[in-house]
Amino acid sequence: MSDAILVINAGSSSLKFSLFGLEQDLLDLTLSGQIEELSGHARFIARDGSGAGVDEHRWSDSKPPGHVGAMHFLRDWLGAQLGSTRLLGVGHRIVHGGSRFARPMRVTPALIPQLEALTPLAPLHQPYNLLPIKAVHEALPDLPQVACFDTAFHRSQPKIAQMYALPRKYMEAGVRRYGFHGLSFEHIADVLPSYDERAAHGKTVALHLGNGASMCALDNGRSVAATTGFSAVEGLPMGTRSGSIDPGVLLYLQQQMQLTPSDLEHLLYKESGLLGVSGISSDMRVLLSSGNPDAQEAIELFCYRIGRELGSLAAALGGLDAVVFTGGIGEHAAAIRARVCESAAWLGVQLDDAANRQHAPRISSADSRASAWVIPANEEIAIARHTKELL
Ligand SMILES: Nc1ncnc2c1ncn2[C@@H]1O[C@H](COP(=O)(O)OP(=O)(O)O)[C@@H](O)[C@H]1O
Ligand SMILES: CC(=O)OP(=O)(O)O
Ligand SMILES: [Mg+2]
Numbered sequence: 001m002s003d004a005i006l007v008i009n010a011g012s013s014s015l016k017f018s019l020f021g022l023e024q025d026l027l028d029l030t031l032s033g034q035i036e037e038l039s040g041h042a043r044f045i046a047r048d049g050s051g052a053g054v055d056e057h058r059w060s061d062s063k064p065p066g067h068v069g070a071m072h073f074l075r076d077w078l079g080a081q082l083g084s085t086r087l088l089g090v091g092h093r094i095v096h097g098g099s100r101f102a103r104p105m106r107v108t109p110a111l112i113p114q115l116e117a118l119t120p121l122a123p124l125h126q127p128y129n130l131l132p133i134k135a136v137h138e139a140l141p142d143l144p145q146v147a148c149f150d151t152a153f154h155r156s157q158p159k160i161a162q163m164y165a166l167p168r169k170y171m172e173a174g175v176r177r178y179g180f181h182g183l184s185f186e187h188i189a190d191v192l193p194s195y196d197e198r199a200a201h202g203k204t205v206a207l208h209l210g211n212g213a214s215m216c217a218l219d220n221g222r223s224v225a226a227t228t229g230f231s232a233v234e235g236l237p238m239g240t241r242s243g244s245i246d247p248g249v250l251l252y253l254q255q256q257m258q259l260t261p262s263d264l265e266h267l268l269y270k271e272s273g274l275l276g277v278s279g280i281s282s283d284m285r286v287l288l289s290s291g292n293p294d295a296q297e298a299i300e301l302f303c304y305r306i307g308r309e310l311g312s313l314a315a316a317l318g319g320l321d322a323v324v325f326t327g328g329i330g331e332h333a334a335a336i337r338a339r340v341c342e343s344a345a346w347l348g349v350q351l352d353d354a355a356n357r358q359h360a361p362r363i364s365s366a367d368s369r370a371s372a373w374v375i376p377a378n379e380e381i382a383i384a385r386h387t388k389e390l391l
Contacts, residue, residue, distance in 0.1 A: 001084045004030065005387050007380045008132045009093040012124045013038055013211075015070045015132075017078070018380040022088065027384050031081065035070045044073065067128055071135055089144040090136055091387030093183060093379055095125035095232065097149030099174060104152070104386040107133055107145035115147065121174070122232060124269050146387040153182030153189075156222040161316065164230070177234075179216070179226035181208040183379040188324055189221040190382070195361055195373055199322030205313045207306065208377065209336070210327030211239040211282065215306070217313040225316040227309050233268050236305050237298075239282035242272035243305060274298045284329045284336070303336060307343030320347045320370045325363075326377040337363065341372055 002021055009016040016034040020027040031054070033046030042059040055077070059065055065073060091104075096118045105111055112134065119126040133145055154162075154177075162177045164170070185206050192200035204218045213236045217225040227235025227244075237243040245268070253259040259267065275282035277298035280290060287295040314320040323344065325337050334356050341351040341363075348369030356363040364372035 001086050003088050004082075004085045005088055005384050005391075006078070006090045007092075007383045007387070008090060009379060009383070010067070010128045010132050012128055013040075015067065015074060016380075017074060018384070019078075019081075019085075020381075020384045021085075022388065025388075027381065027388060029381075032380070035065070035074065037064070038066055038070050039064050042070070044077075046077075067131055071132055075135070075139070087143060089146060089387050089391045090132075091146045091148055091383040092129060092133055093150065093383055094129045094133075094147045095150045095180060096122040096178065097147075097151045098178070099176065101147075101149050102152050102155040104146050104148045104390055106390055107137065107147055109137075111147065112137070121178075121230070123265065125232065144391055146383075146390045148183060148383045148386045150180045150182045151178040153186045154179030154216070154223045154226055157224055157226070161225045175230060177226075177229035179214075179223065180228040180232045181212065181214045181216070181226075182223070183382045184208045184326060184377050185216040185218065185223060185226075187378045187382045188326060188375055189218055191375060192218075192221065192324070195375065196322060196371055199324070199371060199373065202321035203314070203317035203319045204322040204324060205310055205317070205320065206324045206326065207330050207340070208327045209236075209306075209325065209329035209333075210377070212241070213238045213302075213327065213329070215309050215313055217317045219317055225313055227313070236309060237273045237277070237302055240270050240273050240275045242268045242276070274302060277301055284333055288333065288335060299336070299339075303339040303343065306340050310340070310344050310347065314347055320344075320349075322371045322373065323349060324373045324375050326375050328377075331359065331374055331376055334359065337372075337374070344370075 005020045005022060007018045014034055014036045018029060019031040021030045029049045031048060035042060035044045041061055042064040044057040046055045048054050094115060098118045115130055136143060136145055166175060188206045201220050206216045206218055208214055212232055214226060214228040216223050233241050235243050274287060278287055278295040280292060280295050281287060287299055329336055337356055338351060341349050349372055350365045350368035352363055352365040359374050361373055363374055
């Protein structure tokens with residue numbers, strides 16, 4: 001009988017899983033998959049450890065599974081796959097750990113309401129993250145579960161980087177910068193020494209450019225600043241999120257254009273970013289292949305904001321030794337990386353065009369003062385490692 005750890009990454013629109021075999025203390029990916037667009041054109045795809053497809057399924061557009069249906073599907077599907085494999089535990093990505101949880105936590109009945117209480121801080125992520133924890137707890141109460149927080153990696157930031165200039169009572173009430181995508185940045189910091197010692201121990205900006213997008217300043221592998229703050233809306237424009245916006249705009253929209261708080265939430269999280277500016281799609285692939293001028297402007301704004309944030313994070317670091325691209329866009333969109341690197345020429349980044357087109361790990365030229373890298377995102381391995389350690 002073999003042992004395994006299951007990792008679940010439940011997002012706002014997708015449910016992903018990875019199964020890691022555990023042999024002689026080594027984690028080995030044996031199965032992974034995801035159900036995407038849970039409330040739209042829902043589809044399931046599963047792959048084995050080598051990346052070869054093993055199964056797929058589609059739901060009719062009129063009957064998407066939603067989060068609960070997707071979980072039931074996955075429970076039955078995984079149940080059939082596990083055979084004699086013994087599950088040692090389940091690790092989960094939890095977007096918000098608040099100011100309290102700075103490291104992964106073993107799930108107990110007492111922890112669940114504490115995590116639920118953080119829902120107002122991440123209304124579009126936290127409830128979905130908690131759903132599978134509760135489902136596993138109800139079905140298999142003795143199976144150990146571990147909660148791994150996206151915010152935890154950023155607790156190393158100096159206090160000043162975590163502050164807003166509001167009266168102190170608001171900071172004391174939890175209104176502060178938390179930072180997100182921490183599991184992805186932690187993975188980058190973990191593997192960076194095998195790519196570039198100077199980047200690993202120096203001043204590096206990691207760019208997680210996926211559907212959600214953010215950047216993190218790493219000094220010797222520790223987060224010292226990030227573009228996301230109190231919520232996962234701050235910072236870069238994202239697939240459907242606005243990114244940073246003058247708070248005066250929100251007051252104006254409420255007071256003069258009569259948007260309610262829930263209208264504003266929908267606008268900022270679901271209707272803005274690449275989708276809002278292009279009017280076409282939140283998907284970078286669609287925008288890159290579109291001749292529509294609004295789509296091109298959405299891309300231009302995305303890259304412009306990244307360029308400005310890069311300058312800001314380099315200032316927080318006091319220099320720049322390297323940039324690292326990760327996430328769906330960061331790993332696959334050579335044209336976006338080229339634009340970002342071009343805007344970072346003043347910081348010493350010089351692209352090697354051929355390497356960039358091949359998504360080679362090193363995409364900067366040999367004489368580039370700061371190096372540039374493409375490293376695949378792997379939040380799941382970070383979660384699996386924490387889960388193994390806590391068990
Ligand atoms: N080959 C590609 N070229 C350009 N963009 C891509 C490519 N593959 C994926 N992307 C983009 O990556 C984004 C999704 O990133 P991903 O990290 O997979 O998302 P999530 O945040 O949901 O995990 C989408 O905007 C998608 O268009
Ligand atoms: C925190 C966040 O933005 O997550 P995601 O990229 O999964 O939406
Ligand atoms: Mg993601």
